[in-house]
Amino acid sequence: xxNLTEEEILRYSRHIILSEVGGAGQQKLKDANVLVVGxxxxxxxxxxxxxxxxxxxxxxxxxxxxxxTNLQRQIIHSTTDVDKPKVHSASESMKQINPHIEVxxxxxxxxxxxxxxxxxxxxxxxxxxxxxPTRYLINDACVMKKKKLVExxxxxxxxxxxxxxGGETACYRCVYEEPxxxxxxPSCAEAGIxxxxxxxxxxxxxxxxxxxxxxxxxxxxxxxxxxxxxxxxFHELNAKRNPKCPVCGENPxxxxxxxxxxxxxxxxxxxxx
Amino acid sequence: MSExxxxxxxxxKLLSFEEDARGADCMLLTVQGKxxxxxxDADVRSLLESRGENSLxxxxxxxxxxxxxxxxxxxxxxxxxxxxxxxxxxxxxCSI
Numbered sequence: 001x002x003n004l005t006e007e008e009i010l011r012y013s014r015h016i017i018l019s020e021v022g023g024a025g026q027q028k029l030k031d032a033n034v035l036v037v038g039x040x041x042x043x044x045x046x047x048x049x050x051x052x053x054x055x056x057x058x059x060x061x062x063x064x065x066x067x068x069t070n071l072q073r074q075i076i077h078s079t080t081d082v083d084k085p086k087v088h089s090a091s092e093s094m095k096q097i098n099p100h101i102e103v104x105x106x107x108x109x110x111x112x113x114x115x116x117x118x119x120x121x122x123x124x125x126x127x128x129x130x131x132x133p134t135r136y137l138i139n140d141a142c143v144m145k146k147k148k149l150v151e152x153x154x155x156x157x158x159x160x161x162x163x164x165x166g167g168e169t170a171c172y173r174c175v176y177e178e179p180x181x182x183x184x185x186p187s188c189a190e191a192g193i194x195x196x197x198x199x200x201x202x203x204x205x206x207x208x209x210x211x212x213x214x215x216x217x218x219x220x221x222x223x224x225x226x227x228x229x230x231x232x233x234f235h236e237l238n239a240k241r242n243p244k245c246p247v248c249g250e251n252p253x254x255x256x257x258x259x260x261x262x263x264x265x266x267x268x269x270x271x272x273x
Numbered sequence: 274m275s276e277x278x279x280x281x282x283x284x285x286k287l288l289s290f291e292e293d294a295r296g297a298d299c300m301l302l303t304v305q306g307k308x309x310x311x312x313x314d315a316d317v318r319s320l321l322e323s324r325g326e327n328s329l330x331x332x333x334x335x336x337x338x339x340x341x342x343x344x345x346x347x348x349x350x351x352x353x354x355x356x357x358x359x360x361x362x363x364x365x366x367c368s369i
Binding site for chain 1 (some may be wrong): 305306330332334337339357359360361362363
């Protein structure tokens with residue numbers, strides 16, 4: 001039977017009334033373990049929606065502190081949180097929305113040395129990072145450990161989302177084999193980001209996680225969704241598994257985790273996506 | 274933008290004489306899921322630049338195949354090609 005209290009049944013009644021979710025789906029959400037990497041522009045809506053939805057066990061890893069320039073889009077943090085570690089600020093906001101959930105906070109950077117041990121505790125990973133080295137690290141680790149991953153990226157007025165079932169569906173490297181050359185693609189701090197675009201993309205990522213957990217609908221597997229806010233246009237591309245993919249292809253050349261160097265010509269301050 | 278003619282999402286319209294004359298050199302491409310007529314140089318970099326896209330920000334896929342960046346100048350577009358820009362979006366290559 002379901003292990004939901006009366007208060008929880010009331011709280012989640014708009015979920016439970018959905019026949020595709022029901023009590024069984026809500027129980028799956030309560031039993032789920034999700035790791036969100038980054039508590040910035042994407043992580044904010046992801047964490048808030050997963051917490052509100054009753055995902056029972058949420059991990060958040062982020063080594064940054066809240067900066068006033070974050071507040072235009074990172075809606076999980078408040079003005080009074082400036083200078084606080086983002087993981088603590090995020091955790092407090094999530095617990096305020098939903099005291100029934102557990103939040104694991106990791107105030108550290110995700111590296112090749114800690115990622116495998118972290119992944120052991122979680123079934124689904126959400127990428128809300130602000131740099132390519134960590135993005136590729138997460139993709140490769142999720143392929144190697146056969147974890148589900150919801151990719152997301154934002155820049156200026158654009159965003160992208162892609163869901164991945166590690167080792168089974170197309171991965172990030174199937175589409176973007178290698179990172180762009182250092183210094184060629186700007187960060188949000190350098191090129192700007194319309195705050196609400198982070199909300200659109202992060203909310204799509206949260207939707208994908210809730211679908212994966214409950215089994216509702218079809219995840220965005222083998223597809224890449226690009227969002228153009230200026231034209232208000234969504235463009236979906238097929239992204240089949242690439243047999244030549246260096247990490248999930250037929251003859252993978254990447255069999256151990258790689259951490260690309262963080263290098264750039266102009267060091268940008270406080271640039272969390 | 275080096276697009277030409279009138280075949281676009283706006284639908285058909287009468288072509289001016291210049292547009293009609295130029296139409297002979299036009300290619301009909303599907304760019305980002307939308308039909309466009311294009312009259313610029315046929316290499317991929319020229320298409321990117323004509324659309325104001327920075328070729329460093331995006332990979333390019335033609336008819337489902339991802340191109341290598343070094344091929345942007347060598348590969349010629351053909352009438353009917355489906356072109357997708359795979360934008361890099363991830364917060365840059367700098368540290369936090």
